[in-house]
Amino acid sequence: METINKQQKRRSRIFSAEARVAYICLIPAFLGLIFLTYLPLVGVLGISLTNWTGLKSPVFIGFDNYIKIFTTDPYIKDSIISTIYYAALSVAGSMIYSLFIALLLNRKIPARGFFRAVFYVPYVLPAAAIYVGWSWLYEGNFGFFNYVLSELGLKKILFIADSSFVVPSLSMISVWLAGNLIVIFLAGLQNVPAVYHEAAEVDGAGGWKRFRHITLPCMTPIIFYNLLMSLIANLQVVTPALALTNGGPGNSSRFLTYLMYDQAFVNYKLGYACATTLIIFAILAVFTTLLFRTSGRWIYNEGGDDK
Amino acid sequence: MKTGKKLGAGLILAALVMSAAGCGDNETNTASPGSEPAKTPGTSSEKVKIVYSMWGSAAEGNTTQAVADRFNASQDKIEVEVQAIPWENYMTKLNTLATAGQLPDTGMLKEDGVIQWSSEGMLNDVSAMYEGSDSKPLDSLAYKYKGKTVAYAAANEILLLYYNKDMFDKAKVPYPPAALDQAWTWDQFVETAKKLTNDKNGKHPGEDGFDSQSIVQYGASVENLPWQLETWALSNGGGFYSEDGTEVKVGDDASVEAIQRVADLYLKDHVAPLSVGQTDDGIQRTIIAGTVAMATNGQWNVGTSLNTAKEEGLKYGVAVLPYMKDKVTISTGGANVVFSQTKHPKEAMEWLKWYNSEENNWDLISSGIWMPTLDKWYKDETLTRKWVENPNFPPYDEYKSAVVDYAQSSAAKPAAWFYTNYTTDFNTLLGSILGDVWTGKTTAKDAISKNLDALKAAHTGNQ
Numbered sequence: 001m002e003t004i005n006k007q008q009k010r011r012s013r014i015f016s017a018e019a020r021v022a023y024i025c026l027i028p029a030f031l032g033l034i035f036l037t038y039l040p041l042v043g044v045l046g047i048s049l050t051n052w053t054g055l056k057s058p059v060f061i062g063f064d065n066y067i068k069i070f071t072t073d074p075y076i077k078d079s080i081i082s083t084i085y086y087a088a089l090s091v092a093g094s095m096i097y098s099l100f101i102a103l104l105l106n107r108k109i110p111a112r113g114f115f116r117a118v119f120y121v122p123y124v125l126p127a128a129a130i131y132v133g134w135s136w137l138y139e140g141n142f143g144f145f146n147y148v149l150s151e152l153g154l155k156k157i158l159f160i161a162d163s164s165f166v167v168p169s170l171s172m173i174s175v176w177l178a179g180n181l182i183v184i185f186l187a188g189l190q191n192v193p194a195v196y197h198e199a200a201e202v203d204g205a206g207g208w209k210r211f212r213h214i215t216l217p218c219m220t221p222i223i224f225y226n227l228l229m230s231l232i233a234n235l236q237v238v239t240p241a242l243a244l245t246n247g248g249p250g251n252s253s254r255f256l257t258y259l260m261y262d263q264a265f266v267n268y269k270l271g272y273a274c275a276t277t278l279i280i281f282a283i284l285a286v287f288t289t290l291l292f293r294t295s296g297r298w299i300y301n302e303g304g305d306d307k
Numbered sequence: 308m309k310t311g312k313k314l315g316a317g318l319i320l321a322a323l324v325m326s327a328a329g330c331g332d333n334e335t336n337t338a339s340p341g342s343e344p345a346k347t348p349g350t351s352s353e354k355v356k357i358v359y360s361m362w363g364s365a366a367e368g369n370t371t372q373a374v375a376d377r378f379n380a381s382q383d384k385i386e387v388e389v390q391a392i393p394w395e396n397y398m399t400k401l402n403t404l405a406t407a408g409q410l411p412d413t414g415m416l417k418e419d420g421v422i423q424w425s426s427e428g429m430l431n432d433v434s435a436m437y438e439g440s441d442s443k444p445l446d447s448l449a450y451k452y453k454g455k456t457v458a459y460a461a462a463n464e465i466l467l468l469y470y471n472k473d474m475f476d477k478a479k480v481p482y483p484p485a486a487l488d489q490a491w492t493w494d495q496f497v498e499t500a501k502k503l504t505n506d507k508n509g510k511h512p513g514e515d516g517f518d519s520q521s522i523v524q525y526g527a528s529v530e531n532l533p534w535q536l537e538t539w540a541l542s543n544g545g546g547f548y549s550e551d552g553t554e555v556k557v558g559d560d561a562s563v564e565a566i567q568r569v570a571d572l573y574l575k576d577h578v579a580p581l582s583v584g585q586t587d588d589g590i591q592r593t594i595i596a597g598t599v600a601m602a603t604n605g606q607w608n609v610g611t612s613l614n615t616a617k618e619e620g621l622k623y624g625v626a627v628l629p630y631m632k633d634k635v636t637i638s639t640g641g642a643n644v645v646f647s648q649t650k651h652p653k654e655a656m657e658w659l660k661w662y663n664s665e666e667n668n669w670d671l672i673s674s675g676i677w678m679p680t681l682d683k684w685y686k687d688e689t690l691t692r693k694w695v696e697n698p699n700f701p702p703y704d705e706y707k708s709a710v711v712d713y714a715q716s717s718a719a720k721p722a723a724w725f726y727t728n729y730t731t732d733f734n735t736l737l738g739s740i741l742g743d744v745w746t747g748k749t750t751a752k753d754a755i756s757k758n759l760d761a762l763k764a765a766h767t768g769n770q
Contacts, residue, residue, distance in 0.1 A: 054402030055427050072769075074736055074761040141525075141580035142598060150521050161583045163743050249583040250742025267731055268402060 048274035058271065065275035076276075078251035079259045080283070082167055086255060087234040089171035094178035094230055095223070102185035103211075116186070123179030131243035134173050135160070138244075160245055163252035170240045170253060181226050188222030189215070217300040224299050228291055235284055256280045354379075354386040355654045359662075360414030361389060362397040374667050378658060385654045390414075405429060405648075412649035413659055415461060416642045422728040424644070425452040431645040433458060436656045442683035444663075445714065447638040447721045460640030461663065462677035464606045465714045466530075466538055467636070468629065469590060469613070472622040474524070474600040478503050483601060483626035485709035487634060487716055493568060496601075496629035500526030500578035503600040512577040519577045526578040528602040529569050530589045531745065533734035534722060535603070535637065539565040541720060543631040547737075548766070552727030555766050557737065558759045565631060566741065567751040574747045583745045584738050594623055603628060605639075606710060610675030614699040625701050625709040627718075636713060639722040640680065665694075675699045678714060685715040732765040 048065055052058035069076050105116050122130065137144045138159035146156045159169045196214045205213070238257035241247050247254035247262070254262075257280065264273035361371055368391025375387040390411055392400045398417055404410045416424065424430050434456040437443045450458040468483055475482055480502050484490055491499070501512045503526035510517040529539070537547045545562030548555060556562055572579035580599060582589070590608040593599035595616045613623055628636050643663060645655045661667075665684060671677040672694060684690045695706050713719065724730040740758045743749045755762070 054399070055405050055424070055429065057406065072761075072764065074758065074765075075739070135586075140583075141522075156520055158581060158746060160585065161581055162746055163748065245585050246738075248585055248739060248742045249746060251739050252742065254739065262735065265399060266735070268398065 044274045044277055047271050048278055050271040052271040053268050054270055055268070061271070065272050066279075068272070069275055069279065075251055075254055075259055076279075079254050079256050082252055082254060083235060083237065083256045083283075086167050086171055086174075086237055086253075087231060089168060090174040090234040090237075091227065091230050093171055093175040094181055095227060097175050098178045098181035098226070099185050099219075099223075102182050102189055103215075105182070105186060106189045116182075119182050120179040122177050127239050128243060130173070130177070131240060135244055138169055160253075161249060163249045166245060166249065166253045170237075170244070173240060174234065174237075178230070181230060184222060184226055185219070188219050192218040220299045221301065224291075224295055228288065231287060231291065232284060235287065236280070256283070354384060355651050357385055357387045357413065357649075357651060357654055357658055358411035359387055359389050359658065360401065360411040361391055362394040362415060363391050364393065365391055367391055374662065375658075378661050381661075385658060387658050405646075408648060410646045410648045412651055413643065413645045413655040416458065416644045418639060418641055418722065419724045419731045421450045421458050421642045421644065422452050422724060422726070422730075425450070425457040426728055429647050430457045431647050431649070431652045431655075432456065433645055433656055433659075436660055440660070442681040444680040445638070445682050445685065445719075447714075447719045447725075448640060448680050449721075450642055450725050452726075458642035458644045459659075459663070460680055461643045462640040462668070462671070463638060463680050463714060464640055464678060465636045465638045465710065465719055466535060466603055466605055466628060467709060467713075468601055468603050468626040469594050469608065470601045470624050470626060471594050471597060471599075472624050474503060474597065478600075482624055483629075485624075485626050485705045487627050487708075487713055487718060490627045490634055491629040493629050493631045496527065497572070497576050497578060500572070500601065501576065502526065504578045517577075522577065522580075525580045525593075525599040526601065527572060528579050528582065528589065528593045528599045529572060530602070530604050531569055531582055531741070532584055532587065533737045533741075534639075534724075534730070535605075536566060536569065536737075536741075537723060538603075538628065538635055538637050539569055539631065541637075542628075542633050542635040543568075544633060547723055547733070548727050552723070555733075555759070555763045557762060558755055561632075563751045563755055566744070566755070568631070570741075570744050570747070570751060573745065581745060583742060595621060601626075606678055606714075607676050609701070610671070610677075610699060614675055617699075623701065625706055627709050627713050634716075634718040635720055636718050637722045638714060638719045639724070640677075673697055673699065678710070682715065685711055727766070729766055729768045732768065733762065736762055736765045 047058065049060060049062060050058035051061050051064070101119050105112060105119065109115065135143075138161075140146065140156065140158040140161040143159070145159065149156055158165060160166045192215055196218075197210055200210050200214060236257050237255045238261060241253050241255050241258040242261070245253040247258050256276070260273050260276045260280065263269045263276060359371075359375065361368065363371070368389050371391070372389040375389050379386050397415075398420060401410065401414070401416075410429075421430070430452075432455045436456075436459065444459045445463060448460040448463055449456045450460070470483055472482065480499060483496075483499070503524070504512050504522060505524045506518045507521045507523050508516070508518070512519070530536075540546050540557065540562035543561045543565035545559045545565060546556045547562065548557075573581050580593075586592070589602055589604045591612055593602040595612060609625075613621070617623065627634070643659050645652050645659065649655055663680060665672055665679045665681065668677060672679055679685070679694060684694055691707060691711055692703065695703050695711065700706050723733075736758070740754050740762070741751070744751050744754050
């Protein structure tokens, strides 16, 4: 018993020495987080309880902004719905699309390097150029897609000019832009041990079975990471609304971040915008927590559980 | 774990203390500038220093400073310093400066900010600016709050009907009228637009076999950005607001009907392309691209895009807008204001008056982007000729009638932000409400009556 105790003590001493170094090394990161993230966050909370417009000094109004948001705000409901709708479509679409492309690019196909570049390129193009390009494709009167449709004798689709098509249309762009997910999936696929596949092949497992029972389980940590990143990024969507739709038609693409931008920098209701920001924060927190909570059930961890 | 918590708590505490100290610093900072100018007056030989803020790049700021230097050299009382702030941050920066009590003496202000700033007591009355002058700005260019003139527009703009002459010639249809007394009624406008709308078999709307799904050329496009849409509500005897800006009238039958008529150009008449207010490049998409024969938009297009297109061979013309019941166009222009924080309102006004004279903005005016504000340019033909007779403009007679005379006629009404507050809130909401009207999923009547209370709340700033 004694030896074990001694060992534990020694270990804890080593730990605390290690811990000290670790904390010292972490100070810069902590400072950054505190001054650039947590304090501003507290500031946002503070401002959200005022009626600040930037012109006069802020007056404390309690929870009035929040009450207004949930009772009389003409945009918030549509905004929350459209954001979640967009995020759901984009996340599902880009996960399936990029895993599929990654699987193809992981095979020994001719000109593999070239194709890998091709699928990654959209991700590095400047956003403004991308959206201008897509706006020409989607244009409701003379756009390329509608030109094709009318040449085929079909009825025109208004795409981003139609409140029921705008979110799916924008999600399409987001899926097309998912080059970074493909790269991460590819890296993950290359880490799936080849021996498993070989063994399974010897046992007579077909392609689908091997994918289902080897590739997919081995990929779950990567899938989780991509899912999380893409969920957060897509819930914060704002660029397509700014570049293409101005939140329209109607409120159909008035995403939460766009709504907040509009309140803060177009209408100068800074207090109100801060309250909206915290609502966005809450929504993100709910979805992220949900994802983490359920992750234990489906993530296969090769290194064992180290909680 | 414990050390971690302590360390964390310590860090947070330190941070809080530091940030509190930071606040303290800020307060002393803001106090100081107020005391500074106290030194400036005194000896009469010293010039009064005025800071003028404008939106634009540093280079644009230098150009304006060069103009200000001429003013500084022309007299020995006032010294003007120009402060250029990028357009994207302009209003944000001014907001911050206002909070800190460090606003410039005078400066430009976005159209929709004038009444808001005025209602918060941030602007000086400038009614006296043109007292005793030989020429005053046009009446439609004075920003008014509670009966007082709080700013004059720095430039003038009105809405026009542009048309592509080649498309008219090809269809052998006479051009739209440039003279106000010959303005088309809405029905004449729609009838003409039908003759200029072709599907891919060359059929026009209303003819047998016309296919609205394969239109290759449209006859007309009426810009439906909310602030421009007000023209039609006014023209139909309605409006967005009552004349004094206190009541919302967009729910009136006349206003709703006008908006529906604009939507019907696409939905029923099939003469207009769909536009749901997502972009602000109407003239490029229509007249210049050659996809639409007639399009309404602001005068500034003459200088921002049409002059280049004209050099490249585009033949376009300008005409007065069609009308429903009353002949109406909307005039607007960004404001030059004197901030109430200034210690030198008189000198600020003197500078503005000098600076606003057309000679100092000649580049913008001669290129066709701005129209002059002073009435002498509209009334004195030698001055009008000096302004319009240059290759950036359409032929003199046409422009003189459709723009110069139109702008000083009784048809020219000030845009809503000249006399009422919260126009951005209102226009954003109205734009969002009308989204499904343009595509025909709902009618203007349903959309507006359902949201009338919200619109009224937006108008009072209580949305």
